[in-house]
Amino acid sequence: MSFYNLSSTSSGDLAAIAQITRDAGVNLDDCYQCGKCSAGCPLSDEMDLYPRKVIRMLQLGQVSAVLKSRAPWVCATCMTCTARCPQQIDIDSLMLSVRHAAKRAGLRPVREADIFDDLFMAGVRRYGKSNEALLAARFNLSSGHLFQDVLNAPKMAKRGMIGPSLHKVKDRAAMRRLFGRALRTTEGEKGDGI
Amino acid sequence: MSRIGVFICHCGSNIGATVDVPKVVEAARTLPHVVYADDNKYTCSDPGQQSIRDAIEEHDLDRIVIASCSPRMHELTFRKMLHQTRINPYLLEIANIREQCSWVHKDIEAGTAKAIDLVRMAAAKIDRDTPLYTTTIPVNKRALVIGGGIAGMQAALDIADAGYPVTLVEKEPSLGGKMVMLDKTFPTMDCSACICTPKMAEVGTHPRIEVRTCAEVEKVAGYVGNFEVTIREAPKHVDYELCTGCGLCESKCPTKITSEFDQGLGKRKAIYKPFAQAVPSKPTIDAAHCRKINEGKCGVCEKLCPTGAIRFDDEEKRSTETYGAIIVAIGYQLIDWADLYGEYGGRVASPNVITGLQFERLVNASGPTEGHIQRPSDGTEPKSVVIVKCVGSRDPHKGKAYCSRACCMYGAKHAHQYLDKVPDGRCYVFYMDVRTPGKGYDEFYMNTQRDGAVYLRGRVSKIYEQGGKLVCLGEDTLAGATVQVEADLVVLETAMVPADDADRLGSMLGVTRDKDLWLSEAHPKLRPVETNSGGVYLAGTCQGPKDIPDTVAQASAAAMKVCILFSKDELESNAMIAGSDVGLCNGCGACVAICPYQAVTLEEVTRRENSVMVTRTVSNVNPGLCQGCGACTVACKPGAMDLKGFSDEQIMREVEALCL
Numbered sequence A: 001m002s003f004y005n006l007s008s009t010s011s012g013d014l015a016a017i018a019q020i021t022r023d024a025g026v027n028l029d030d031c032y033q034c035g036k037c038s039a040g041c042p043l044s045d046e047m048d049l050y051p052r053k054v055i056r057m058l059q060l061g062q063v064s065a066v067l068k069s070r071a072p073w074v075c076a077t078c079m080t081c082t083a084r085c086p087q088q089i090d091i092d093s094l095m096l097s098v099r100h101a102a103k104r105a106g107l108r109p110v111r112e113a114d115i116f117d118d119l120f121m122a123g124v125r126r127y128g129k130s131n132e133a134l135l136a137a138r139f140n141l142s143s144g145h146l147f148q149d150v151l152n153a154p155k156m157a158k159r160g161m162i163g164p165s166l167h168k169v170k171d172r173a174a175m176r177r178l179f180g181r182a183l184r185t186t187e188g189e190k191g192d193g194i
Numbered sequence B: 001m002s003r004i005g006v007f008i009c010h011c012g013s014n015i016g017a018t019v020d021v022p023k024v025v026e027a028a029r030t031l032p033h034v035v036y037a038d039d040n041k042y043t044c045s046d047p048g049q050q051s052i053r054d055a056i057e058e059h060d061l062d063r064i065v066i067a068s069c070s071p072r073m074h075e076l077t078f079r080k081m082l083h084q085t086r087i088n089p090y091l092l093e094i095a096n097i098r099e100q101c102s103w104v105h106k107d108i109e110a111g112t113a114k115a116i117d118l119v120r121m122a123a124a125k126i127d128r129d130t131p132l133y134t135t136t137i138p139v140n141k142r143a144l145v146i147g148g149g150i151a152g153m154q155a156a157l158d159i160a161d162a163g164y165p166v167t168l169v170e171k172e173p174s175l176g177g178k179m180v181m182l183d184k185t186f187p188t189m190d191c192s193a194c195i196c197t198p199k200m201a202e203v204g205t206h207p208r209i210e211v212r213t214c215a216e217v218e219k220v221a222g223y224v225g226n227f228e229v230t231i232r233e234a235p236k237h238v239d240y241e242l243c244t245g246c247g248l249c250e251s252k253c254p255t256k257i258t259s260e261f262d263q264g265l266g267k268r269k270a271i272y273k274p275f276a277q278a279v280p281s282k283p284t285i286d287a288a289h290c291r292k293i294n295e296g297k298c299g300v301c302e303k304l305c306p307t308g309a310i311r312f313d314d315e316e317k318r319s320t321e322t323y324g325a326i327i328v329a330i331g332y333q334l335i336d337w338a339d340l341y342g343e344y345g346g347r348v349a350s351p352n353v354i355t356g357l358q359f360e361r362l363v364n365a366s367g368p369t370e371g372h373i374q375r376p377s378d379g380t381e382p383k384s385v386v387i388v389k390c391v392g393s394r395d396p397h398k399g400k401a402y403c404s405r406a407c408c409m410y411g412a413k414h415a416h417q418y419l420d421k422v423p424d425g426r427c428y429v430f431y432m433d434v435r436t437p438g439k440g441y442d443e444f445y446m447n448t449q450r451d452g453a454v455y456l457r458g459r460v461s462k463i464y465e466q467g468g469k470l471v472c473l474g475e476d477t478l479a480g481a482t483v484q485v486e487a488d489l490v491v492l493e494t495a496m497v498p499a500d501d502a503d504r505l506g507s508m509l510g511v512t513r514d515k516d517l518w519l520s521e522a523h524p525k526l527r528p529v530e531t532n533s534g535g536v537y538l539a540g541t542c543q544g545p546k547d548i549p550d551t552v553a554q555a556s557a558a559a560m561k562v563c564i565l566f567s568k569d570e571l572e573s574n575a576m577i578a579g580s581d582v583g584l585c586n587g588c589g590a591c592v593a594i595c596p597y598q599a600v601t602l603e604e605v606t607r608r609e610n611s612v613m614v615t616r617t618v619s620n621v622n623p624g625l626c627q628g629c630g631a632c633t634v635a636c637k638p639g640a641m642d643l644k645g646f647s648d649e650q651i652m653r654e655v656e657a658l659c660l
Helices: A011-026 A036-042 A051-059 A064-065 A079-083 A091-104 A111-127 A131-143 A153-157 A170-187 B019-028 B046-059 B071-083 B097-102 B108-126 B150-161 B191-206 B248-252 B290-293 B300-303 B354-364 B406-422 B442-449 B502-509 B550-567 B590-594 B631-635 B648-659
Strands: B004-009 B032-038 B063-068 B092-096 B136-138 B142-147 B167-169 B207-212 B215-223 B227-234 B255-256 B268-270 B316-323 B327-329 B332-334 B353-354 B384-391 B426-431 B456-457 B459-465 B469-477 B479-489 B490-495 B496-498 B537-540 B570-572 B577-582 B599-608 B612-623 B641-643
Touching: A011 A051, A036 A051, A036 A079, A036 B469, A036 B479, A036 B550, A051 A064, A051 A091, A064 A091, A064 B502, A079 A091, A111 A131, A111 A170, A131 A153, A170 B063, A170 B459, B004 B019, B004 B046, B004 B108, B004 B537, B019 B063, B032 B046, B046 B063, B046 B071, B063 B071, B092 B097, B092 B108, B097 B108, B097 B590, B108 B648, B142 B150, B150 B167, B150 B207, B150 B327, B150 B550, B167 B215, B191 B248, B207 B354, B215 B316, B215 B502, B227 B327, B227 B570, B268 B300, B268 B459, B290 B327, B290 B442, B300 B570, B327 B502, B327 B550, B353 B354, B354 B406, B354 B490, B384 B406, B384 B479, B406 B426, B406 B490, B442 B502, B456 B469, B537 B550, B577 B612, B590 B599, B590 B631
Parallel strands: B004 B032, B004 B063, B063 B092, B142 B167, B142 B327, B167 B207, B327 B537, B353 B490, B384 B426, B384 B490, B426 B456
Antiparallel strands: B136 B570, B215 B227, B227 B316, B255 B268, B332 B496, B459 B469, B469 B479, B577 B641, B599 B612
16 A cells, blocks of 8 residues: 655645646535545546545645546546535546646656647647547557557448548637637646647 | 713733733823723722722713623623612723734734724713613513424423413424434434324323414514414314314225325325324314315215214414414424435436435334335335435535534434344445434444444445446445445435425524524524524524434423523513604605514604694604614614614714724
8 A cells, every 4th residue: 555754745745736726726625535526437447546536645745646647637527526526626627737737747647648638639729620530640640559440430431420521610710819818818828738 | 071981901911911901091081071091900800890880989970981802791791780880781881902902913002002992982982872771571471382393392391391381383283293203213222202202192281282283373473572473273174172083084084195204105094193193183184185175075084973073164273372482493304305416316216215214114113114124116125225324414515514413323223223124134324424422322333333234435426226226336435446336225314404484484583594594593602592583492403403312402491491581570671772763754664674573663653843743654663572783773764763872973973083
């Protein structure tokens, strides 16, 4: 089992936790560790730390362990946890804030999730819509999983889910303005690398 | 010209350490009309009070300012002291230089300056104080108890045993409330009905208690000692003078309806007693379901009744009577979990997801299953039971933020009862924290674990049906693992919430409600059964969630307060009440609308104005009802309404003393 020396929590750790909770708009002291979030999470099986434990570790000041955790990157932000939390803690926002903090610290415990996010957002920023084929192709190239999902392509093409032409919105400049404004409101946050 | 004396208190070091008291005395001596100023180590002590009395004689003072602690602390003490002098007790002002000065400041210079300001304001105000006098109001020595559960019954019995007549109003057809629905009571496991029904019988036969069932309080007017209460009794359709309670009508009635008493798990007839030991032990007809009343057919009960007691044309009755005191004991209800918890099945949940109160009926020997624990869906014995605590409690998101206090214990009781009746069964209890303060409570909880109940620390996230089982998902946070239990029966220990009537009754009686609509006591520690409305007291769970021992203790305490009130023939009224200047009042009625105690009314007066007789509508304050809150004085646009002791002129004098 793990051993935490609680006296070794540095002021830098506390500042990092303060920024994570501020970004997420969450008060860690609200959580009384009932575990309703973990029990309802569809992805908890894939997580090395349950959502409840992510909060517990942050309550204990163990931010470095949280930043190395796969859990926030596995989180699909389906919001089941937030909807059921008796204390109305915005757990999915907390997971995203942890991801931002990890990236700031140069960590990305689930490399593929980070690559996928960046490519997805870049695509939406450029075209205003997600183009599945392009996204899959770029993901496979960037991640090195060259043949992932390739066998699905003919079936998807047959059903018209992917095609040769790109989906675009009409006013792409508006899309860029939208992204610009969103980035400015988060004060130059480079979080998702958009 | 007034002659003011100012007395500054050190309160040991409480004030003296942060306020330079001699300096305040010096400053006080320079204030207008102040003829004497002095300080004292402890002004409230006997020597302190004596020095004030001496100064009054020596310097011919006619009003005094005491700069000390909050008036809530010692204003009454000093008023009593003034009773022994020739000064009217209301020619006293307290400058609060402790709670509002020395205790909240650290800087001596700033603290001293503020203390001087406070004294200057008090001296400016007292210059405009007038003598006030109390009047006496008669006390009507009859008590009204609203609610016939264990709290109301205990309070009624105590008052009646002390010799005063009591009317007990219960909205259901029988006394007993929630307690009589319970099977056993923790931690001693004595049968609830065995200890509750003797009380019901005692109340029913007590010569000084009048029980009115199917009745509700419709209107309350008047004030402490003299409440005018209108009680509405719904038609029972049975003449209780003639009925012998033989039960023939009930056994032959062809209409079967879901039983409220059995929490929807059993059936009752249209003419019915809610349960066998009901008091009064006579049936009532449920008009909404009676075939004779609705369709004109049937009438079996009327044909069979040996005494001819059935009255299909019975009508509701209203009566208005006078009471001196009112005890509110309307109890609680359980939160409607189905609307809040879709993840537990919500409105379409399995019938095998039941509440704790339903479990009580299921395990009770006189319940719908004669005490055999059976699944409501198919009548089989559940081999695994999940008990979920804190459903609606400690959940500000969906339910209530508070802890319902009794659920940890009755949850443990349910686990114990289940394992006792189904020894080969398995029982899992999901909990947040186990809270068992009380005599023998924690021992009971530990024994439940020894019985075999598995306690899992976590909140159930989802309950769904699969293959005839109820799958419960939760985390056991102690193991750090998500867990799944396939249960045959799930018992939700749901939150206690105020009765539906609490808000209506509270506003009728002038009793404040807290954010969750529990009726508020006057002080959470020192006046736990009194309310802010004189003569109205609280007993039991209408004040907040509590268990039976606490409920009974509180009921007896409320009864004692009523007896204290009734021990006097007359009451002294509050002198610091509102009064309206007839000459200024324009009869707009803003004061009537804003008064929380229904103390202000509009009335017509005929008076001479500019040598002409005119009749005008003006406001009138009932001195018995007015609690001196001052809301009307703020609402009054022409400035006719003034609070005695806090008149607009006095307040302006204070403001001027501070600001000019």
